[in-house]
Amino acid sequence: MSGLPHSKVTSEQILATVLKILDDNKAEDVVQIDLRGKTSVCDHMVICSGRSSRQVVSIADKLAEDLKHELGVLSKSEGQETGDWVLIDTGDVVVHVFRPEVREFYQLEKMWMPIGKTATNAV
Template sequence: MPATDPSSAPERPSDEVIEALHKLVLESLDDDQAVDTISIPLAGKSSIADHMVIASGRSTRQVASMASKLAQRIKVETGRSARIEGLPNADWVLIDAGDVIVHLFRPEVRSFYNLERMWSFGDAPAAPATGPATAPATGTA
């Protein structure tokens, strides 16, 4: 069995590239009027991604639309294809963009699973995200 060459592993994108992807995700969700968008920093806490973004849509139609537009925008602006799960039902859609994981929910499904609590690591609550950068919520989405 051949040994795995560590130098052949895909190279991790730079912090600037990761932050640009994170900003793109937040801007897209803001443009599509996502509700209660939060961003949970995972860098140094989990190897799955550097950021987890959680947001709600008011209906399955809005959740599906936000997910499709976000995946398309990621493809156009980064050249990377995001993987999408859950689009047919659109109660909970997962978008894996590599260094940023996005969960889009209908409000009642989000409340049931409560991912924010699960991923808080006992630290301060996840930072609300409004617009292109994480910032305190202003009461609008």
């Protein structure tokens, strides 16, 4: 396995790599939310959309594969069975890949953003 040992990879390095991979794989409406100091679950949350269930699963699979090869970061994922919403957990960065209508229904950005603020569009 190439890349740095996970213990030596920072959350900022993981985030930057995640954003690049999502851009390369045509993820849409990519939003990053800085959660440092707000929760112990993770440092960053990234939310994006794929146009179809097939693209959602493809983006998630490619993300997990590329993180492993580029940084040596292993991730866990859930939701590939239906492709409506896939969660990829790297430990420091959690990524949600949605079909647009499922994303609209759950509105995670609104749940995690402070009142009166908007999420940072990453791309």
